[in-house]
Amino acid sequence: MASSSVADQEGQVMLLGFWFSPFVKRVEWALKFKGIEYDYVEEDLTNKSTLLLTSNPIHMRVPVLIHNGNPIAESLVIIEYIDETWKQNPILPQDPYERAMARFWANFIEQKVTESTREALVSQGEQQEKIVKELKEAIEVVEGEAKAKLNDKTLFFGGGNGVGYVDIVLGWTCNWMETIEEVGGFKVLDPESQPQFHKWMANFREVTFVKPTLAPKEKLVEYFRMVRPARLGLVANK
Amino acid sequence: MCIKKGISAAIAFARYDQNIMGEEVKLFRTWSSPFALRIVWALRIKGIEYQTVFEDISNKSPSLLQYNPVHRKVPVLLHNGRPIAESLVILEYIDETWKQAPLLPVDPHERAMARFWAKFGDDKVLGSIWSVFIKQGKEQEEAMVPAMENLKFLEEELKGKKFFGGETIGFVDLALGWLANLIGLLEEIVGLKVVDGEKLPLLSAWMQEFGDAPIIKDNWPARDGMILKFQALRDATFAAASK
Numbered sequence: 001m002a003s004s005s006v007a008d009q010e011g012q013v014m015l016l017g018f019w020f021s022p023f024v025k026r027v028e029w030a031l032k033f034k035g036i037e038y039d040y041v042e043e044d045l046t047n048k049s050t051l052l053l054t055s056n057p058i059h060m061r062v063p064v065l066i067h068n069g070n071p072i073a074e075s076l077v078i079i080e081y082i083d084e085t086w087k088q089n090p091i092l093p094q095d096p097y098e099r100a101m102a103r104f105w106a107n108f109i110e111q112k113v114t115e116s117t118r119e120a121l122v123s124q125g126e127q128q129e130k131i132v133k134e135l136k137e138a139i140e141v142v143e144g145e146a147k148a149k150l151n152d153k154t155l156f157f158g159g160g161n162g163v164g165y166v167d168i169v170l171g172w173t174c175n176w177m178e179t180i181e182e183v184g185g186f187k188v189l190d191p192e193s194q195p196q197f198h199k200w201m202a203n204f205r206e207v208t209f210v211k212p213t214l215a216p217k218e219k220l221v222e223y224f225r226m227v228r229p230a231r232l233g234l235v236a237n238k
Numbered sequence: 239m240c241i242k243k244g245i246s247a248a249i250a251f252a253r254y255d256q257n258i259m260g261e262e263v264k265l266f267r268t269w270s271s272p273f274a275l276r277i278v279w280a281l282r283i284k285g286i287e288y289q290t291v292f293e294d295i296s297n298k299s300p301s302l303l304q305y306n307p308v309h310r311k312v313p314v315l316l317h318n319g320r321p322i323a324e325s326l327v328i329l330e331y332i333d334e335t336w337k338q339a340p341l342l343p344v345d346p347h348e349r350a351m352a353r354f355w356a357k358f359g360d361d362k363v364l365g366s367i368w369s370v371f372i373k374q375g376k377e378q379e380e381a382m383v384p385a386m387e388n389l390k391f392l393e394e395e396l397k398g399k400k401f402f403g404g405e406t407i408g409f410v411d412l413a414l415g416w417l418a419n420l421i422g423l424l425e426e427i428v429g430l431k432v433v434d435g436e437k438l439p440l441l442s443a444w445m446q447e448f449g450d451a452p453i454i455k456d457n458w459p460a461r462d463g464m465i466l467k468f469q470a471l472r473d474a475t476f477a478a479a480s481k
Contacts, residue, residue, distance in 0.1 A: 058358065058391055072350045074357055081350040096334040097320055103327045108308060141308060 011068035013038040016052050018045055020223050022172030023075040024063040025213055029168050030079045032209035034089045076106060079168060091158075092165045105145065105157070106169040112138035113170070117177065121184040121224075132186045139188055139197065142170070146196035155203045163207060167200075174201040175214045183224040263288035264316040266302050268295060270459045270467055272416035273325040274313035279412050280329055282453045284336045326356055329409060341409040355395060355402060356413035363388045363414070370432065371424045371468075372475040378430070389438055396440040400447060411448055417441075418449040423464050427472060 015031070015038050017024035031038050043052055043062055055064045055071035064071050065078045067085070072078050083091040092099050116135040120128055149157060158164020181187055191198045204210060265281065265288055267274030281288050293302055293312050305314045305321035314321050315328045317335070322328050333341045342349050366388050369381040392414070395402065402410035421433050422445075435442040448454055 067347070070347045072347065072354070074354055077350050077353045077357065080353060081346055084346040084349065096331055097317075097322070099334065100322045100327050100331040103330065104322070104324050107324050107327065 012066075014041060014066040015039070016041050016043055016049070016055065016062050016064040016066070018043050018062050019215065020220070021062055022176050026075045026168050026171065027063045027065060027078050027082070028213060029171060029210060030082045030091060032213075033091065033163065033168075034082065034086045036082070036086055076110065076169065079165065083165075090164075091168065093159070102157075102165045105166045108138075108141070109166070109170050113142065113173070117180055117188075120186055120188075121180050128184075128186060132188060136188050139194060143194045143197045146200050150196055150200060156200070163204070167204060170200075171204055171210065174204045174210075176220065179217055179220040179224055182221060262316070262318060264291060265289070266291045266293055266299075266305065266314040266316070267312050268293050270464060271312050272420065275457060275459075276325045276412045276415065277313045277315060277328050277332070278457050279407075279415065279453060280332045280341060282457070283341070283407065284332065284339045286332070286336055326360070326413065329412060333409070341403075341412065343403075343408070352403075352409045355392075355410045358388075358391070359410075359414045359417075363392065363417070367417075367421070367424070367432065370430070371428060372472060374476070378428075382432075385432065389433065389441060393438045393441045396444055401444065407448065407451060407454070411444075415448060415454065418445040418454070419458050419464075420468075421445065423461070423468060427465065427469050 013031070013036060015024070015027060017028070017040060019042060028040075041049070041051070043049060045062075048060060051066075052062065052064060053060055055066060056073040059073055061073075063075055063078060064073050065081065066072075067081075072081050079091060092102055113135065116131055116138060120131045120135055123131055145157070154160055156163045157166035157170070177189060181189060189198075205214065263281070263286055265274070265277055267278070267290060269292060291299070291301070293299060295312075298310060302312070302314060303310055305316060306312075306323040309323060311323070313325055313328060314323050315331070316322075317331075322331050329341060342352055362384075366381070366385040370378055370385050373381050399405075401407050402414065417433075425432055433442055433445065449458075
């Protein structure tokens with residue numbers, strides 16, 4: 001149960017989200033990890049609420065965290081905000097150098113894994129092949145990091161204490177990547193050449209505050225199949 | 239008593255001069271990288287002594303490859319033998335390690351806003367301005383639309399403020415600082431006005447204020463070199479596009 005000091009700090013915490021979005025899930029994992037109570041508002045992305053549009057006028061997308069009436073957008077920015085506002089269960093390390101390393105890897109994941117996966121999904125043919133090759137190389141780098149940092153006692157990049165920033169940022173891969181591969185018609189996951197990464201994904205899936213949040217594959221695939229044709233339509237019409 | 243005072247003073251002075259204490263700060267940069275410039279500004283603003291290693295991108299040093307194996311890019315900051323890469327990550331590290339002249343605000347919500355704007359600059363503004371620069375004719379006209387939208391957002395954000403950081407230069411000013419130099423250069427090369435003083439008065443004023451601020455002004459890369467470099471980049475992009 002939340003301690004009284006946590007409840008005092010909470011004020012009102014509201015998260016504007018969408019069930020499918022891995023970016024929203026990250027923020028939920030951060031909130032749940034710290035035991036922060038929040039109101040969740042499911043957005044209809046085809047009919048965005050006034051609250052969403054006024055809270056995030058620049059990007060007009062979820063997630064948006066609203067704390068005591070103040071909106072914060074962009075999942076990584078939100079997670080750092082959460083970590084600085086609620087001190088229990090730290091997400092980022094304390095030491096400035098370790099923090100820099102965590103931020104470095106979070107950036108790498110966003111640029112080279114997350115963004116590339118998005119591009120691979122909406123591209124075709126030669127263009128897709130090129131991006132998939134880059135994505136595979138990025139996952140190899142992640143595998144290298146997993147090999148170097150993780151072992152039987154240290155299951156997560158957060159260190160001996162459990163999950164941390166890098167795990168939360170990378171976490172979407174454990175549930176969405178397979179689906180995106182299937183719908184996008186490409187393959188990057190390979191348990192044989194990426195054993196440590198696969199071990200990490202399996203462990204992350206089982207984390208108590210993560211497991212109940214993961215949508216079943218069929219539901220994700222169904223949603224993706226709806227979205228991909230629309231996205232490709234947008235790209236082709238440019 | 240005199241000797242004791244003298245020794246205390248010497249120790250105090252030694253602590254102040256980081257190099258005597260063996261705290262080595264080294265910056266790997268190129269002469270023109272706007273990302274590395276952010277770090278130069280931050281170190282100067284905080285009065286941190288450091289050494290500079292200029293890299294030739296076409297012939298990267300073994301040190302650079304060793305310190306940033308993942309991206310093999312500048313800037314890289316080396317502090318007490320430990321490397322940090324990615325300019326915004328380095329800025330946060332500098333701010334957390336040296337507390338004088340803080341770059342980020344104290345309040346968590348304001349810090350979040352600063353990070354948001356820095357990210358907006360890198361994710362959206364940079365790319366949209368570059369698009370205008372490397373395109374021609376109708377394509378360039380079309381590229382101006384998102385670029386202007388992005389610049390308008392920055393204009394809004396400057397309302398009631400001298401700098402993005404408020405009264406003094408802060409994290410967002412350093413992150414967006416490239417605008418204050420590059421926009422003028424690109425406008426000259428392309429022959430197109432992007433930041434119009436009438437349409438974007440606050441942004442125009444900021445570019446002037448920031449660009450002329452003492453530490454910032456002293457560190458702009460040589461204008462002639464920049465013109466040549468970006469002209470060449472533009473030409474190369476056109477050549478590649480027409481193949």
